[in-house]
Amino acid sequence: MEVIELSLKQTEPMPVLDDVSLAVGYFDGVHTGHQKVIQTAIDEAERQGIKSGVMTFSPHPLTVIKNQPLIDYLITTHDEKMHEFSKFNLDYIVVVTFNNDLAQLSPQAFVDQFFIALNVKHVVGGFDFSFGHKGAGKIQQMNEYAKNALTYSVVDEVSSDGEKISSSRIRDLIKEGDLTETKRLLGRPFSIEANVAYGYQRGREIGYPTANLDVTQEHIIPRVGVYAIQVYVGENCYDGMANVGFNPTFDDQHDQPIIEAHMFDFDDNLYESSIEVLFLHYIRDEEAFSEVTDLIKRIEQDEVEAKNFLRSHPS
Numbered sequence: 001m002e003v004i005e006l007s008l009k010q011t012e013p014m015p016v017l018d019d020v021s022l023a024v025g026y027f028d029g030v031h032t033g034h035q036k037v038i039q040t041a042i043d044e045a046e047r048q049g050i051k052s053g054v055m056t057f058s059p060h061p062l063t064v065i066k067n068q069p070l071i072d073y074l075i076t077t078h079d080e081k082m083h084e085f086s087k088f089n090l091d092y093i094v095v096v097t098f099n100n101d102l103a104q105l106s107p108q109a110f111v112d113q114f115f116i117a118l119n120v121k122h123v124v125g126g127f128d129f130s131f132g133h134k135g136a137g138k139i140q141q142m143n144e145y146a147k148n149a150l151t152y153s154v155v156d157e158v159s160s161d162g163e164k165i166s167s168s169r170i171r172d173l174i175k176e177g178d179l180t181e182t183k184r185l186l187g188r189p190f191s192i193e194a195n196v197a198y199g200y201q202r203g204r205e206i207g208y209p210t211a212n213l214d215v216t217q218e219h220i221i222p223r224v225g226v227y228a229i230q231v232y233v234g235e236n237c238y239d240g241m242a243n244v245g246f247n248p249t250f251d252d253q254h255d256q257p258i259i260e261a262h263m264f265d266f267d268d269n270l271y272e273s274s275i276e277v278l279f280l281h282y283i284r285d286e287e288a289f290s291e292v293t294d295l296i297k298r299i300e301q302d303e304v305e306a307k308n309f310l311r312s313h314p315s
Contacts, residue, residue: 001090003082006114007097008105014117017053020092021045021122022115024055025129029075030084032187033126033158033165038088040155041124045091050121053092054085055114060218061098070218072256075170075186077219080193094118107137111145123152160185177223177282189230189278192219192259196270208299210243210260211270213277221257228281228306231263233270238263241306242277245286264307281309 004015023041027034038054045052058078063070076084078095085093096102096114105113110132115123123146125139137145142152158165165185173182174190182190197214211231215221224245231238240263247258261277283305289295 001086001093003093003095005095005097008099008101008113014113016117017051017092017119019048019050019119019121020053021048021050021124022053022055022092022094022120023124024131025126026057026060027054027081027085028060028167029170029186030081031075031165031167031170031185032160033155035187036158037124037126037155038085038090040153041122042089044122044124044153048122051091053090053094054088055094055096056081056085057096057098057102059098061103064098064100064103072217072219072221073171074218075167075174075190075220077193077216080191083193104133107132107141108145110137111142116146116149121150123150124155125152126155127157171220174220174222177225179222179227179279179282183280189280190222191276191278193274193276194219194259195272195274198271207296208262209267210262211275213259213261213275215259217256221259222279223282224257225285226283226302227279228283228309229261230278230280230310231261231266232276232278233266233268233273238266239307239310240264240266241283241302242279243286264303280313281306283309 004017006014021041021044023038025034025037027038041054042052060070060074082093123139123142127139129139131137139152139154142150146152163169170182170185173185179190192213192215194213194215196211198212222244225243227242227244229240229242231240240261242259242261244257244259259277261275283302287298289298
């Protein structure tokens with residue numbers, strides 16, 4: 001799999017790819033609807049005997065259009081999205097820098113420069129995919145722009161329970177703590193990949209050492225509360241529980257919720273290591289306790305519930 005990074009005004013000449021069938025979109029979350037778009041591109045590549053690939057954009061277009069950073073929004077960061085793409089049998093991942101120049105580009109110029117000039121032979125997009133200045137270009141109108149230089153497929157709406165599977169729907173579910181439905185729509189558990197940062201050592205002091213996640217500001221943070229989790233450290237997977245919140249029992253002040261993950265039967269140093277936390281089950285809301293001993297008793301109950309859930313729902 002070859003990763004190709006492109007920018008509208010790059011100094012290097014645009015590459016010419018091997019004949020390729022390309023799925024195109026931002027693909028936040030790479031949910032089951034997105035997966036159908038990508039698989040359609042792969043299937044068409046096999047049918048035509050050509051290469052397959054994905055074209056995505058970085059950063060998220062809203063950061064450019066609104067001229068402000070996204071906060072508590074993305075289901076998958078760029079790196080997490082690239083990791084999900086790697087699970088497909090793709091030949092190319094094309095990452096196009098989304099900036100003001102690209103946002104002003106006409107639909108015709110977009111097709112000319114990012115499809116035809118790259119030697120794209122087939123384009124696949126969701127039914128609501130648009131491109132060019134203010135989204136004026138629609139995937140359904142591709143023949144008007146491509147003039148038979150390529151073919152295209154439109155993937156119809158993918159729905160569940162009569163409602164479109166969308167990134168915005170999944171964001172709402174994550175904020176509600178509905179991890180079962182989130183998993184069903186994503187096709188996998190919701191997770192966060194992040195480095196482990198130094199915290200206040202509160203967990204270690206009460207017998208529950210935690211890994212504090214240094215989560216980027218644009219990543220969506222799940223509902224405040226306690227969760228049953230699994231944690232990947234490299235290729236190794238550990239059961240555990242996590243607290244998402246503000247530590248109300250202590251005097252620590254946080255502008256945003258922090259995520260602290262405790263792994264059962266694990267006591268190695270993870271500082272500055274990268275881990276992936278899979279959120280599997282919402283246990284309860286965060287509570288404030290007048291005494292630390294009451295907090296410890298509640299955490300012990302959480303541990304029992306987390307272990308029971310993980311035992312009855314093996315991955």
